[in-house]
Amino acid sequence: ISSLCSTTLVAQDLPSWSNTDARQQLTAFVETVTKEGAGFVEQSKRIAVFDNDGTLWAEQPMYFQLAFALDRLKATQDKHPEWKTQEPFKSVLAGDLKTALSSHENIAKIVFASHSGMSQEEFQQVVKDWITTATHPKTGRKYTDMVYQPMLEVLDYLRANGFKTFIVSGGGIDFLRVWAEQVYGIPPEQVVGTRVKKEFMLNADGGAQIMRQAAIDFVNDKEGKPIGIDNHIGRRPLIAFGNSDGDLAMLQYTMAGEGKRLAVYIHHTDKGREWAYDRESHIGTFDKGLDYATEHKKDGWILVDMAKDWKVVFPEVE
Template sequence: MITTMRQITRRAMLTGLLRAVLCVLASHSAFAQADPLPSWQEGATKKSIIEFVTRVATPGGPQFVAPVQRIAVFDNDGTLWSEQPVYFQVMFAFDRIKALAPRHPEWKDAQPFKAAIESDSGALAASGEKGLLEIVTASHAGMTTDAFSQTVADWLASARHPRFNQPYDKLVYQPQLELLAYLRQNGFKTFIVSGGGVEFMRVFAERTYGIPPEQVVGSSGVVKFQLGPDGTPELIKEPKIEFIDDGPGKPVGINRFIGRRPILAFGNSDGDLQMLQWTAAGGGARFIGIVHHTDGEREWAYDRTSPVGKLDKALEEGLAKGWTIVDMKRDWKVIYPFQNL
């Protein structure tokens, strides 16, 4: 009888111990899974993001926002992927100009095409925004939209970034990928609102960011419908600019293509300032984020004087109004997915 009681007691103790161990393991597992932003350093920046999402996504809370109104907009260049030493779409345009040059002997002595063909960065810089627009327009036009998409996809598969020797679409920011996923898990609809070409970004946005093409807002050229030689309907890209989705164009693009004022906006440059201001001006809970490039070792360090991604007025306003300034060096454990935590 005594032996039986001891066996029962021992079995109960072992069962209780096993349950306790399982509870501890489960709690540790839950804790590990509970961190939605593992590539973000613990601190005020990460805390502000999680607290905002919690507030607007908690039913019955004082700042609850209905899912249909949880709109988040992100700039692309410098906010979701790198933009140095020059915007990646410009790199694509340069490569297209070189590929098309044999068909255009007049480009050999005409700027800015001569500079693009010869990879003369100084002459390209001297051509300014007008010169870049000429190059982008000439390199993107004269083909169907389907052919253009395939050309972009082929370029992304073969081209490599000059510093990292990685495909350009691998230079996306791991912390931002986590943030996009976290927002969608909490009922947000995520959009790209960028100065980049809308048809260029749509080639990779869904595969890279999980953002479908209909949620990409960008600059666009004129497109014309016509019947091809075999009678098949097609859309042809023409050498004319239709809409520039940059600076004051961003809130216009949001109004035109999204139709709702966002409650969260992320940018990294003065070209994003009006989008950030437009988002902040709405009622209720708002989150305004700026990616500040401060890591010259893992990425680049630049802001007020950079010809690419200049961050001056937006930084001043962000500091004055208490917007969340993401210090890349301090706040991100890793920059790119191919780096290890």
Template sequence: MKSDDLSPGIDRRTLALNLILLPFLSTTLPSSPIKAQTTPNAPLASWNEGAAKQAILDFVRATTDQGSSKFLPAEDRIATFDQDGTLWVEHPIYTQVTYCLDRVSTLAAEKPELKGIEPFKTVLSGDREAMAKLSMHDLETILAATLTGMPVEEFEADVKNWLDTAKHPRWKRLYTELTYQPMIEVLQYLRTNGFKTYIATGGGQDFVRVYSQRVYGIPPEQVVGSMGGTKFGYDKDGKPFLTKEPKLLLNDDKAGKPEGIHLMIGRRPNAAFGNSDGDREMLEYTGAGDGARLMMLVLHDDAAREYAYGPARGLPDSKFGTFTAALDDEAKKNGWTVISMKNDWNRVFTFE
């Protein structure tokens, strides 16, 4: 059964931690503004004219113009991006959670006895109300049973196969088609101007690495995510391989994001993009550096084209991608740019 239209009552931080415990599971620059181009081939073509688009253009101009006091050598140009809710859709439930729940039917086919055991029985029933009431312990049980002990190559192949067929319940499109076109343009624009783009996600690092190159143009070695341990061993023919283990190495959410950035990248970003309270510390860490800085948050305020949730600015509350009033206040205080999906983007997806 497909469970992608479910929203179990769990918060992002706890979920990110458990996904990896069971891993198989701006300040506006004081420069004269650039007149943005509007032709289809111009940078940021899916962005409406406004402060958000101009902030990106000004930042790139200041950091790449050798005559600028804020010029950055190419090796220092680092930009980090949250994934869920910043680069692709995170509602009604995180994509990786959907993947894990969908694997229950595969597991039950291999172990029929699970069909009568909770919480597998509930997941297999298709009863959405009952599934929404599953506890964190229930989810941990599901994650452990479906994902623990898989060799790395087997996990990667399984995720790829799932992404090739699984579709979002609202748009009936592959999840990899539900990336935000304006953000894809930002990635491309920064790379064109010598920036190295990284993903810094609370989701599973190995999960995102399966598709990051083809979907975002970001190679797997530039994905920083919540990560679990692996164990080296040999198969029956003596070939070495790695098995994923339920051992937490990094919970790449909240304070874990700057920690992971330091461990995996070794440089403080000059630009950081997020959308929720889980990205706060990454933006704070980015903004604490010297020189030109760009910190941006995507606000989901477009229920017609995507979703509307906050609860900042009177939007509905959400357990996924929570954007609180406190975060909004900090953005205003620190000069971070809040991107309005409704007002700043003239389209959300490529297929529009």
């Protein structure tokens, strides 16, 4: 039945990709694993994982989830008069982001104040309200229009070729799950991310919900990514996409599996259409990963040069 119903797209289904090495290597790999022969991989093992920030959508001038956190503090400040005198909230409300975001401790306080102390359903509603209205400070686009058109095409192309697509993000699993299905076609159960601790709460009236705690349960970044993949997916991916040193362990884990696999790094080289950054940036630092990918090109590692390999960056918006 599955062979009757599946539609196999061909390479021209990546219209936003220039006909360069990157695209050719990607489509050659997909052809190898989907065609009968020595490289064939059965459909259930066609697992593709994608980092999110800087891989599927932009991440400058700050992680979009942090913009959400800051907006959320402003929106709820009336309920927290104490924030007027407490750091880092005082600086957030005064618009002094340099002070507000000056330490990991400050950022953690901002994240917990905006992401915990409510039920999962309440949090989901808050994210939904924000993501459907907030706009990017530089482009004026909705954040969900700051996704990369060529990557949307890769998601579709892989799914049309029998791959199951997963997000494996250092960002918050529950933040992503609210909109990933609509924007990327990736359902909640295929999103892996960083988690806060949660507690099951049973009410006297039979109500029951999951409450979000102000503590980290799991950090899905760096060496955490292979663990998150193992925990949620239970199979080694066949293809992995990332953009920073935070993805290196995930890509190495992928490539160390049996048979031919593919590791794809998106290199932010496009100052004109997007942002150009790598080794020196503290958002999306791409230093060790850049060296490793360059060194291992012959082993199936692909470096996507955004400026050269992508005809367009963002989707057309009506």
